[in-house]
Amino acid sequence: MIISRLLFIIFLVSGWCSAQGYENKADNILIVYLSRTNNTKVLAEMIHENVGGNLVALELKNPYPQNYKSIVAQVAEENRTGFLPPLKTQINMDKYDTVFLGFPTWGMQLPPPIKSFLTRHDLKDKTVIPFNTNAGYGIGSSFRTVESLCSDCNILEGFSVTGGIERDGIYLAIKGNRKVEVKELLVEWLEKLKPLTIKN
Template identity: 65%
Template sequence: MKKTTNTMMMMMMMAFCLLSSCSNAQETTASVEVKQIGTDKKTLIVYLSRTNNTKAVAEMIQHNIGGDLVVIELKKPYPEDYKETVEQVSKENETGYLPPLKTKIDNIEKYDVVFVGFPTWGMQLPPPMKSFLNQYNLSGKTVIPFNTNAGYGIGSSFQTVNKLCKKSKILEGFSVKGGIERDGILFVMHGEKKVQVQQDVKKWLSKIKSKM
């Protein structure tokens, strides 16, 4: 009886050791995958987000490569009403008005890579992002745009980023369908959608990493 008990205990210990080894191996593999995507360059992730979809993508980028995350805020926020905001943004685009930013970034010169994230507004780059790109000198830096939209694509937004960052190295951007505020569909980055976008963001970062 005693021998049987000892044998069972030894088998249980061996099984525990095997499970522990397997768990450690999985953790090591996951760690390696993150390092493969990450970059040793100083990275800034700046984003504008009204319905938090662009914010979610910005956080996914940070999760994969690290970096400092900064949200663009205005001194005078846009109206909560969607139609009022659309009208205001339309006028700003027509006149070239650049809304003053509440957000302040100290020592931006220390960053090598700058991700700029934004939704598509009126098929254009949102005025607050134009304010940021006009206010801060990104010459000599690697600039990478990322975007969420209501299903109509990036419009002229990436083209405008290129125009405002002529002395920067612009890499391939990322775009994904987010909410449709006009129809009352706001935050959508959850469940299966979130998982899919996380995978797409990781593939995109792996693709452009060598060029950062």
């Protein structure tokens, strides 16, 4: 009796997985993201729920200051000088062929740690899919910079939504009804990508 119930559960779960359509590729999918106030992290987790794969938060050797004005000033200086902050997170890219790359907009640009990631990891010939949250001012030059730092990657259509407004004390904004709304948009986007990311 217990065994037949167990078999039934396995049957249901495997049916659900194949309905997602990503099951063959899950081991080859990396979802890597930078997030300070967790909005981008929520998107990363939603993508992970839908496509599986490995979920990795990028960490820095020297974390940014907590204070908003201090981080804004530091990021502006890093962007000005082209400084690439060293990463604590090192990823062996060999086993991945699809990389979901998540980041907030910082100073209307790609955050320096993502520039570090793209510069210090070999993503040649991999499929790269950017996703982003911002305070309502959009992606700025961030997606274009992904393209230029990853010119030998196959970059697919990215996804971007409004997240928090740290400047005004609004930190995690993708929660409650807003989370439900964002999830619908995100699933719609993933459905469009599916034929491009699954190779049989």
